[in-house]
Amino acid sequence: MAPGRRLVVIGAVAAGTTAAAKAKRTNPELEVVLLEKDADISYGACGLPYLISGVIPRVEALIARRPAEFRERGVDVRTRHEVLSIDTAAQKVHVADLDGARDYVLPYDSLVVATGAVPIIPSVLGRDLPGVHSLRTLADGLALQRVLREKPPRNIVIVGGGSIGLEMAEAFRALNLNVTIVEMAPQLLTFLDEEMSQRVRAEVERHGVQVRLNDGLVRFEGAGRLEKVVTQHSEISADLALVAIGVRPNVLLAERTGIKLGAGKAISVDSQMRTNLEGVFAAGDCADALHQVTGEKVYIPLGSTANKQGRVAGSNAAGMGCTFEGVAGTAVVKVFDLEVARTGLTAREARLKGMDVEVSSITAGDRAGYYPGASELHIQLVMERSSRRLLGAQLIGANGAAKRVDVLAAALYTKMTVDGLIGIDYSYAPPYAAVLDATLVAANVLGRCR
DSSP, rough: TTTTEEEEEEOOOOOHHHHHHHHHHHHHHHHHEESSSSSSSBBOOGGGGHHHHTTSGGGGBBBOOHHHHHHHHHOOOTTTTTEEEETTTTTEEEEEEETTEEEEEOSSEEEOOOOOOOEOOOOTTTTTTEEEOOOOOHHHHHHHHHHHHHSSEEEEEEEEEEEHHHHHHHHHHHOOOOEEEEEESSSSSSSOOOHHHHHHHHHHHHHOOOEEEEOOOEEOOOSSSOOOOSSSEEEEOEEEEEEEEEEEEOHHHHHHHHBBBBBGGOOOOOOOOOOTTTEEEEEEEEEEEEEETTTTTEOOHHHHHHHHHHHHHHHHHTOOOOOOOOOOOOEEETTEEEEEEEEEOHHHHHTTOOOOEEEEEEEEEETTTTTHHHHHHHEEEEEEEETTEEEEEEEEEESHHHHHOOOOHHHTTTBBHHHHHHSSSOOTTTTTSSSSSSSHHHHHHHOOOO
């Protein structure tokens, strides 16, 4: 890109701020304008449950960069500026200055769309009652924190048994509140196989959370504010409800512009984060990605992915030719005293794709058994029978699951066989691992030389 040209970035949380900063570093002569309709930018939304629980004492800790810091680096940050439309033929965006009560047109040479995702809120009766919350933005977190401080509830219903639902169950229990999780699916954490999910449910219930599976939301009830959550099979008294059933890509602006949508109705991008429109890139929770195991396009919104995609989009919008190598669905969530991790495909997912798989499920020590604090680590590996290629892994334990999954994610990236896992030189010291690491034990169950 020639000096003196302008890049406009729409959205300033994870992918957008990363794209803007990387583009400016790549080409200092490039004018970079970062537009965000909300007041907050560059914050760690994944830390909100820990702010609610008090583990993170101050909201300022979640803010990675403030607008002034970007401006010092030459990025023109404009908060409370909403992009109303994009004219790709004229290469202009129509912007509303929400505080200045004015509209203006901003020309661009390249554009990065990083509009993120929005929470899925079912269209049920009572969804707008005071006491019904979602948790996606910093403003959502502060609003929930304010309610908990000013008018503490006693009975809380969480609609959704995914990662956010379980993290918030822990946060509410830390505040000594009564918590019920309502989940329409037959298990918590549907990204796990059933056997592993059962371990998660046992941990949640051990900490006093009531779990109701196969039970969908019907409506919220209350006279002026929330009093009851009505589900398919029950009525639950509640003075606060958190809807945490997932997110969908925020693509209304992109769709109106003619930007092609792909997996999960997210923006379709190539490996360089380019959309179908010339000079327009997309990144983060509004964009799809290539799955490293299946080779198919998927929509898996994660903060880590958003930052990596933003970096590639920003580099390429500034004239580079970088690529994003895709995702394996690697994720980890803290569930009370457990680390719950996964990567690649579950056995259920692989079978639904017609794959013939073999599975190993083992329980081994997370460190030397004689070392203080040693505990069990549960590992499940999924292997394609014909090729012996590793397809996925799930790990649950008090210690060590969160980082061991990264080894297995690396194995998926390199298309390693399970026999290849056996050849890895794993580290050993009693405080950190058994003499045969739990990952190696799991691989040996499927390996040729048992």
